[in-house]
Amino acid sequence: MALRAGDHSQVAMNGLKEKVLTLDTMNPCVRRVEYAVRGPIVLRALELEQELRQGVKKPFTEVIRANIGDAQAMGQKPITFLRQVLALCVHPDLLNSPNFPEDAKRKAERILQACGGHSLGAYSVSSGIQLIREDVASYIERRDGGIPADPNNIYLSTGASDAILTVLKLLVAGEGPTRTGVLIPIPQYPLYSAALAELNAVQVDYYLDEERAWALDVAELRRALCQARDHCCPRALCIINPGNPTGQVQARECIEAVIRFAFEERLFLMADEVYQDNVYAEGSQFHSFKKVLTEMGPPYATQQELASFHSVSKGYMGECGFRGGYVEVVNLDAAVQQQMQKLLSVRLCPPVPGQVLLSMVVSPPAPSDPSFAQFQAERQAVLAELAAKAKLTEQVFNEAPGIRCNPVQGAMYSFPRVQLPPRAVQRAQELGLAPDMFFCMRLLEETGICVVPGSGFGQREGTYHFRMTILPPMEKLRPLLEKLSQFHAKFTREYS
Amino acid sequence: MALRAGDHSQVAMNGLKEKVLTLDTMNPCVRRVEYAVRGPIVLRALELEQELRQGVKKPFTEVIRANIGDAQAMGQKPITFLRQVLALCVHPDLLNSPNFPEDAKRKAERILQACGGHSLGAYSVSSGIQLIREDVASYIERRDGGIPADPNNIYLSTGASDAILTVLKLLVAGEGPTRTGVLIPIPQYPLYSAALAELNAVQVDYYLDEERAWALDVAELRRALCQARDHCCPRALCIINPGNPTGQVQARECIEAVIRFAFEERLFLMADEVYQDNVYAEGSQFHSFKKVLTEMGPPYATQQELASFHSVSKGYMGECGFRGGYVEVVNLDAAVQQQMQKLLSVRLCPPVPGQVLLSMVVSPPAPSDPSFAQFQAERQAVLAELAAKAKLTEQVFNEAPGIRCNPVQGAMYSFPRVQLPPRAVQRAQELGLAPDMFFCMRLLEETGICVVPGSGFGQREGTYHFRMTILPPMEKLRPLLEKLSQFHAKFTREYS
Structure with missing residues (x-):
């Protein structure tokens, strides 16, 4: 074996070649x-x-x-109905078992009908099973008091993290002072800082106000933005509501102010709303960015770009291990949306069991269903x-x-x-x-x-x-x- | 609302602001x-x-x-045993059912014991459930005629694609002529070209020889490498064996030659071996890169860096929708391996149902088990x-x-x-x-x-x-x- 001299075959003193991949040669962003x-x-x-x-x-x-x-x-115990439906989907022989309620069987059959080869083992389309995208759209409409949601704007994902990374990935561009900057709350959930580091984007910190129960203050957003414009191109604003790690629930007026700010300053809004079912304090209520945006009317409703994230890992179900979630995009440029679709297709599809659980979360038993009371x-x-x-x-x-x-x-x-x-x-x-x-x-x-x-x-x-x-x-x-x-x-x- | 003049609030003729995210402003790599x-x-x-x-x-x-x-x-119908075990894990009430074989119940109980809260709904550790990493290691040892595999070098993943992307992500560095180049076969499975485009790495094509049943020729590898060194820094070599889309199965001598070449030229080897169970032609046999590398002895066995990928989506099981897979890393620098661990932790964990199916694929029923004959x-x-x-x-x-x-x-x-x-x-x-x-x-x-x-x-x-x-x-x-x-x-x- 001929060892070549020069920079491609460094041989250390002990006769060992240096590794190809070392801390010095690896991806510095990682x-x-x-x-x-x-x-x-x-x-x-x-x-x-x-x-x-x-x-x-x-x-x-x-x-x-x-x-x-x-x-x-x-x-915490899993919600029985969710696991019943999933077990039926995984092992359809159970559809003949008397030990499963009729509504669970109906749900399972409906989902299997929508799967390739009527099996969870087939890939779904990359944006998720169309039927489940429709279920998610109906859920959003109910949640938001009838404001319509388009299934084609909903992309199922491998937990919310995956969807957040996908949207951030679309947003990242530029070099030096034109590098994409993304505003994130401090304290933040460190997925954001990690993703921005990995993507070589600029993290722009805005501080939540601990003295006012971690309130978000638009003046602070403005300060952060102005300072950031010196050294990067801020293009997105991330909000976590209810807050992680801070636990605050944003008031409607605050959300309106944030939307107005984002619109004026041309920031793409990313609303991490995975805790939307987890609101405990009296007087607190969850308001989705989508709903507030739409109710504010034009130009916000018609122009402000928004991505909202949800997950099966939190809420009352806590099904973290299944990695189910979705993103709804609003006012996204059509050509960009095609690019997003393409990017998702490289990953083939989100895990189908997670999609099934998501379907149950967004279309739970109705009052007339046998499983309703227990659920x-x-x-x-x-x-x-x-x-x-x-x-x-x-x-x-x-x-x-x-x-x-x-x-x-x-x-x-x-x-x-x-x-x-x-x-x-x-x-x-x-x-x-x-x-x-x-x-x-x-x-x-x-x-x-x-x-x-x-x-x-x-x-x-x-x-x-x-x-x-x-x-x-x-x-x-x-x-x-x-x-x-x-x-x-x-x-x-x-x-x- | 005050619209600011200047480059941050472009207003088009129709009064609409331009979108923040357009084809022109989005990530050019995507x-x-x-x-x-x-x-x-x-x-x-x-x-x-x-x-x-x-x-x-x-x-x-x-x-x-x-x-x-x-x-x-x-x-194609799912393999019954795989789905039985998974159904038991999803809905453990079924452990009391007489309709499941004892060995399926034992497997399910063993896996649930290894899950947080004894539930698939808990996150696993980011590298995958330790028990299943051990199962994979045992499988690799059996497959490779007793050559040991270390569970700590095995990382479960969201299908093989996810693991391939992770390893490529570690490898990408540099700018201009020092940008990482990665050799991939042509024809290739387009995950590779897609991932390299997304990561802004340089795709270096080496051609398989159609006239010789898509054989891989080291002279062609050398040609591709030499040409690439003019404009990038080639650091990795991807092999797909059995080939996708080309269906060839590499002979052992060919694998040896590739390993020697990679070692001489200091290339990190990535062996996409997801079709290892899919070998049909008489006289063809699957040889894992890990086995050949090890049997070649030092310095290859002790120094050549390798990542080998496998999946539950192919083989005889075809469980694509569950997104299960793994990568085994060999001779990876310890500090880089820590970095990889950290990177994986940001995604929390691979989907647990896919991990469970992987566990069944690598530890199927033994001849003495009730499910053996049917399996x-x-x-x-x-x-x-x-x-x-x-x-x-x-x-x-x-x-x-x-x-x-x-x-x-x-x-x-x-x-x-x-x-x-x-x-x-x-x-x-x-x-x-x-x-x-x-x-x-x-x-x-x-x-x-x-x-x-x-x-x-x-x-x-x-x-x-x-x-x-x-x-x-x-x-x-x-x-x-x-x-x-x-x-x-x-x-x-x-x-x-």
Whole structure:
């Protein structure tokens, strides 16, 4: 074998060739990606679980994963009707079984009719099964008080994340000062920062106002936009409502103001509305951007570009593992929409079981259906418990000195602010860690509670937070919150 | 509302603002993407189906979709055992049913134990359920005659496409003459060209030798590489074995030569081995790159970087809709592997039902299991029929004047070469169509047969091909092949 001299066959001193793919030669955009929700703290949690299984003694008996919005992992039971229909679709022999309700069978037969070869095993068209796109359109119309939705503007996806990435991918262009900038809230769900890093777009931060329950302020949007225009070309504005990690639910007036701002400033709107079923606070109500936009009339209704995202992973169903979701596009340029269709076709199709679950979520049993009562009872039980847990979380945290928690109006998370003593901050810096990462790591090691440091979501300089889901079962949640508060008190004493 | 002057609020003559996102402002890389397998010809097929449903008279009664490797859409039945296990996992109440075999229940219970909250509805870890990664590793070891596989080098994915995109994404770097180049076969499966366009990498074509049954020739690899080095930095070599769309199965000596070449030239190897179960021709055998690489010993075994891809969409199971697959990485730099892990974590996890099916594919019933006999019978029936259809396709096409078809040694496609009369070529050019696109469109309009023009896969200048799957049911395949051959004869007469 002839080794060639020169830059294509570097041979190191030990006779080994350098790898083709190294940190130095790999995609630099991928290197810049960060994703705290599954970052180092979660890897450590996995290790701790393994150690516990191996019998290593710890000051706790289980790791509690309050880091990720994964309801079923925390013990929430699947909604029976959803799983019945899916089982029938997966294994149609069951259509002859007396153990499944008639309406579940009807739904399953209807879906199988719409599948290639009447099987979930066939690819669907890339935009998703047409019948299910129509179901989604009907759902949106009902949700939005009759405002029409066009099935051809709805694209089913591999969870909402996939659809968000697709839309961002369309938006990215330019070099240097013309690079696409995208406004995202701070704190944000780190899918956004990760996607923008991967796509080499410019992340433009606008801060939510913690003092006003994480309200979105158009003046702050304007500040962020003006500053960004110096070094990039801001073209899109992302909103997460209800908020992740911040749990606020936007008032209608606020949404109107945001739409007016986006229109004036020519920003493509991306509305992450995956928590639309998760609204708990009295007086809070979910308003979709699509509805508000349409009701504002022209020119907004007829011109403002919008993409709205939804998912089967959240809400009352929490079917994360199936990776189902959709995006509805509004006022998208027709030629761009064709390009989007083409891009989706390369991925062939979203997973069909996720499409099936989505179909059930958007067309649940009607009052006259045999499954209605059980479906409603299960759904209500989940949502009522989440509401109670949202309240409890806020309450217990706010009883603790040094912790301040805004109301969890919606979504699945609390994002309390914690005071960390200067000596703890200093110690963290010595260790090369963000102060809240240091706090969360210590919390994990001493209590088994896994939460994500605020620095993974972004926060005002000098403030510290963590994100904790409200998903642990009620009987565990109160002790968990108290344990966490006590740990914070101890940590504060230790570093005072 | 104050419209600002200047470049941020262009108002057209009609008072409408220009869209933010247009063909001119969108991501130029996405615009360059092409994906023929679901391109214009398939959109037209969809329209024709709709017209038939509406009662429009056509010279055919059904559209036959021979454009995509989607076995179940063509009537192939799912493997019973796979669906039984999946139904049990989806709806665990069925574990109490007497209508499921014991081994299916055991498999389902084992998988549910490994899921968060014992439910498919929880996210899995981003690399896939650890138990299933272990199952895959055992499968690879058996397949490769005992050569060990490390579960930690296996990443489950959303079909093979997703994994291929992930690895390509890691490899892309540089600007201008240092841009990453990736060698791909011509003809190729257009996922590769699409992904490289999207990632702004340089596609480097190497031609398979049609005269030698689409053999891969290292001299041709070398030619392509040398030419490419003038304008990019070639860093990876993609192989599709068995070939798509070309159906060849590589001999072991050829694989050895490719590995030696990649090692000498410092190219990362990507082996698309999704058709590893689809080998039909006598004397042909599937050799995995991993096995050959390992058996070649150092330095190849210890240094050559390789990613090998597999899927649940092909083989005997054809479970395309579930989007299950995996990649095994070999000799990947440890730090890069961490980066890959991080990148995967942003997408949360591959769809869990696809993971479950993968687990069944890699750990099917053992001879002592109650489901073994039926499983084997179903598996063999599918593979035997595919083998017969591969042979029939080659035979019928080669009886037709002006059509020449290499043996379909493996995979799911024939890629025959068709002679097109100069006047047809001229007519196509007048219409702004590739000549084989013109042929395939006419074929579709007159016979309802949907195949993909060779220009969507790449071919030597002046040659014309189409890709047709061997998947239509046996009773339809022969008339289909004959109809196609007759159409070609008629088309040839028409333009002579």
